[in-house]
Amino acid sequence: MPQYYYADAHCHLDSCAGVLLPHILMITCGTSHETNLRSMRIAGENHNVYFTAGISPQEAMRHPDIKIKLVEWEEAISSLLADSGRLVGIGEIGLDYHWAKTEEQKHLQYECFISQLQLAERLSLPAVIHSRDAEEECLEILRNFNIRFMMHCFSGTESQAKEAASSGGTVSIPPVSGSERKKFIASLPLEKLVAESDAPAIGKTPEAAAESIKMIAQIKGLDEEAVRKATLMNTILFFGIR
Template identity: 30%
Template sequence: METHMIFETHAHYDDEAFEADQEEILNSMQECGIGRIVNACASIESLKDTELLMEKYPFVYGAFGIHPDDADKMTQETLDEIRKLCQLPKAVAVGEIGLDYYWHKEEAEHELQKKMFCAQMEIAREEKMPFMIHSREAAKDTLDIVKDYVRGGMYGGIIHCFSYAKEMAREYLDMGLYLGIGGVITFKNAKKLKEVVEYAPLSQIVLETDSPYLSPEPNRGKRNDSRNLIFVAREIAQIKGITEEEVIAVTEENAEKLLLR
């Protein structure tokens, strides 16, 4: 019988939270049922760190892009670097990219974020790569940009750490995109997200942690890592009335189809 392993589509193992025991944790993944991991870039420094992780661990892949929080640090050189890294054999996506208005309230900041978001979506289109979207308190602008690009032809993508309501989920699902579901689904107060997961077809869900952030129950508040994904799979299984094995198998298949083609 084929054994399925959890495919972790979004983690940050280059984060300083893993400085002391990164190797130990990553070396324990396979025996804990984690088959593959995508290390997603966020900062400019993480481009190089992700490339190194990808080279060191056969099961680690890379998503290359800059988080909207660092939009003001990006130059043409950064974009050229992302493009170059996307051509590596184990590069699987452009990400994490998008919009984050939580800390950034100024119109000028929003404009700069949108500009850099679009520049990276262009790279995804030209390099025929899927994208990984980060969107926080920027629901409408994110949707407008994604819609615009998908209309012009893209190669799929994940709305990472999906946090909006069912109506917004429908928009993304109708475009054939995937929702990244992580630890928040296990929180008691995550009513909105539980409704989204109930509504979304399993064939358009992928598992992710956003490690070291957003640990699921029962480890909420502690440093997160991919081994906690079993709690996420369990919660999705419960919501959908299926087995956790089915959740693991289908989400693994989804991630392979999108990221490893």
């Protein structure tokens, strides 16, 4: 295992290329068939990058024929697992009620989410969950699956964060503060937390995960070095990186 300084548990290197910092372990996440393939290429070219592949809720609602599309896309994901050796999870997948306004859009997201969770179960991979204004619904669905999952950029309540952590979930902290986020960072055990940049959407580059680490350390009253090491180890264990 190479010596990493810290880990960024969630970023999108396909849209912030040129920031492949060799001292950071990075998990780059696909959101569509095309970005899944791009993520695989980036992971293949960089020893410190692993990737996840999935169809995001925003992508799902663009395809009225999502069930048909998923047959082809999931077959592709299964072969990425066999071919690349660097696929470490299914994601990001989930529900986004901020963007889904109609019942039809919510339905397409739901169909896609369920199908991808079944895929994660079949492939014995952990799932990276995107949930926006739909935390309760996502947690409810996840209860029916026997998989490890990570709530990426978690923005729910303290009690939902606790519920996620107690049912096998890991909670991922972006470099953005907030009163509810402070509460669950304080109350969850450090073993249940990882740090992410979500670059380029939230942080500009994966280096922004260091800000998440700093925030966790401050809120928990811990040494930054200890949080850096712990969140790195949590990321390695969660994704089963060897």
